[in-house]
Amino acid sequence: MTVNEQILEEIAACEKLLIGIGEEWKAEGIPDMGSLYEKMNGLIKDKDYFIVTTVTDGEILGSPLEQGRLVAPCGNETWRQCSKSCTKDIWEPGEIPQDVCPHCGEPLTGNTIEAEDYIEEGYLPQWKAYTTWLAGTLNKKLLVLELGAGFKTPTVIRWPFEKTVSINNKAHMYRIHRKFAQLPETVKGKADAVLENSTEFFRKL
Template sequence: MNNQMDLIKSKIEEAEYILVGCGLGFENTESIAEEVIYKPLATIDINGKAKLQEELQDEEAVNWIHQILVNYYNKQNTLEVYSKLYELVKDKNYFILSMNTSELIMQSGLDQSKIVMPCGNEGLFQCSKSCTHNIHLNNEYVENFVGQLPEIIKSIKSGESVKAYLPYCKECNEPLTFNVRANVDNYVEEGYLPQWQKYMEWLSRTLNRKLLLIELEVNFTLPSLIRWPFEKNSYLKNKAFLVRVNH
């Protein structure tokens, strides 16, 4: 193991470019206590999704409120693994390709202009019916919604529908939803395409350079996104080196 670690460290030190692929298993969010995520509802004694369900008896409302609370938490926090990744590559010419969709990576110190998230970004809304390719930052909506949550929950308990508090598409008046591939039938790719173009341009500059490719918890989910391209790059480029790290 020590020999492997020494080899990886030496490859990091000598690399001119570092490309990091973060798989779905890289974010271990199960370790985050639900009561921490539900802290905005502590004043009304709701400390988790089960308690919220008990209070509202409305699955649609519970699911939406839970998504917003998780999103609100992710906008303000990061994970230790992301902080360690930042320390690892901060002085290098790097790019991060992530299959994750949360905003936890954004608070890590990693340069957001060097991150691409093809599977979606929970910091963006799109039309749930994909009637338009427009995307919208959701920071203001999430902050306002969480600030009003005690009153919203009180209204829902009194019989009002959560639909009164959802964001809506200005074109077709259908609800907006998170710009995440797994959430919608028609994923609006405009959320990540500008960054993908930057990634492609960055990758083109690694030709004939010492390129280190690092896979972090990458399995065979969507192998065409990270696993196969990383293998191809390490095979075709004489100065490229591929490292796979799993739990």
């Protein structure tokens, strides 16, 4: 059985499905990124899943994936915030056509960790939903798919996912990355490393 077949079989059999989407999934330079998210939706739409993404391009927000089942703690470029953080307000695309802060007149910037003063309030409600969901995975048959998450922000996906897998005896993880697929001792026997670009791998699932 190929790794692809194993993953599809485990998606079908799992009780809970946790997916981490890392920097390999940035839309820039990847043709037809939307089709990847559509494919993902087709594979997991009937599962009890949650997605954590560190990608900030906002592509996933326009996908058919259930928005209540995903969190983007690094923010997204399509949402806007005051570049000087004079307010905690966050605006959706087109809400402020002039792209200047209505409070202080400074330019708006993307609501991401790249901002000088990142306003985190935008993702916190979904983060709470995620942690609640995650608490319910203990002693459940949990499949973890880590797609292209390297070491840019390892505290969001990589390290927490390792901990989740290590403490759940029914968990199994696939770490897929073109360069950083190595696994720590804490998840040996409960995880598989796939040394391949995760977007290219996923297209072949």
